[in-house]
Structure formats: structure tokens, C-alpha cells
Amino acid sequence: MLPLDEVTAAVRASWCRKTCDVSDLADWSPANPSRGQCGATALVVHDLFGGDLLLAEVLRPDGSRQGVHWWNRLPDGREVDLTREQFAPTEVVQQPRVVVRPEGLPRYGADQYLRLRAAVLTRLGWTTGTWIANAR
Numbered sequence: 001m002l003p004l005d006e007v008t009a010a011v012r013a014s015w016c017r018k019t020c021d022v023s024d025l026a027d028w029s030p031a032n033p034s035r036g037q038c039g040a041t042a043l044v045v046h047d048l049f050g051g052d053l054l055l056a057e058v059l060r061p062d063g064s065r066q067g068v069h070w071w072n073r074l075p076d077g078r079e080v081d082l083t084r085e086q087f088a089p090t091e092v093v094q095q096p097r098v099v100v101r102p103e104g105l106p107r108y109g110a111d112q113y114l115r116l117r118a119a120v121l122t123r124l125g126w127t128t129g130t131w132i133a134n135a136r
Contacts, residue, residue: 002124004080007048011041011082014119019112023067034083039109040116041082042070046101047117051075054096061090069093 015037020028024036034041042053052073058066071081087093106113 002048004049006124007045007120008082010120010123011044011116013123014116015041016119019116019119021109021112032086034086036086037116038070038083038086039106040113042072043101043106043113044117044120045072045080045082049074049080052098053101054079055099056096057094058087059092059094061092066091071096073098 012033015033017025017028019040020036021039022036028035046053049072054071054073056069058069060066069083069087071079071083073079084093
């Protein structure tokens with residue numbers, strides 16, 4: 001299994017506008033590269049480590065919904081949230097629920113996920129065959 005810090009570095013170095021959720025593109029910038037990256041990032045981490053996908057609503061100070069946030073709970077129980085810093089102090093992540101990952105590509109954000117996965121593979125020096133052999 002890969003060291004988490006190696007995967008973290010590869011994921012963070014791979015974030016860009018093309019891996020950002022389309023609903024967050026207006027807020028994405030090199031100054032806040034994790035903005036809109038949570039869904040694709042959580043799926044890539046899940047591909048590599050397994051565990052649980054966690055999903056929570058994000059609320060504004062007035063209680064209105066800003067959106068949702070995805071992160072991971074690894075099989076050893078550690079929570080890994082590589083994109084938490086994307087939120088302003090006024091955007092509050094609520095309690096998560098575990099979401100079972102459906103088979104195949106995600107219905108929403110598949111292009112962003114595939115781009116991020118390919119970029120992370122490249123940074124880790126893996127081929128697609130290596131990914132399949134070493135994932136989880």
C-alpha cells in the first residue's frame with residue numbers, strides 16, 4: 001500500500017481548473033486550489049485505500065445550503081480530508097453520513113474524476129495496469 005503522504009502530495013499537485021467541480025469553477029483559483037476538488041479527490045483516495053466515502057452538507061451562516069463536501073474514512077478508521085481548507089470560515093461542514101459507492105463512473109463529475117485520477121497516476125509513476133494491481 002502506498003504511503004498516505006505520497007498520495008496526498010500527488011493529489012494536491014494534480015488539482016487544477018479541469019479537475020474542479022463545474023459548480024465551483026467561479027470560486028476556484030490557484031490561491032484556493034482545493035475548491036471544488038472534494039468529490040473527485042475522495043473517489044481517487046477511495047480507489048487507492050478503500051474504506052468509506054463520507055458526505056456532508058455545507059451551510060452558510062444564515063443556514064442556507066452552500067453545497068456538499070466529500071471525504072474519506074480509511075479502513076483503519078482514520079478520516080482523511082484533503083480538501084477541507086477550501087471552505088471559508090463562514091461555511092460550516094455538517095456531520096457526515098457514509099455513502100456506498102455505486103459501480104462504474106460517477107454520474108456527476110466523471111470527467112473531473114477521470115482527469116484527476118490520470119494526473120495522480122502519472123505523478124505516482126503508475127500505469128493503468130499498476131493502478132488496477134495496486135488499488136486497495
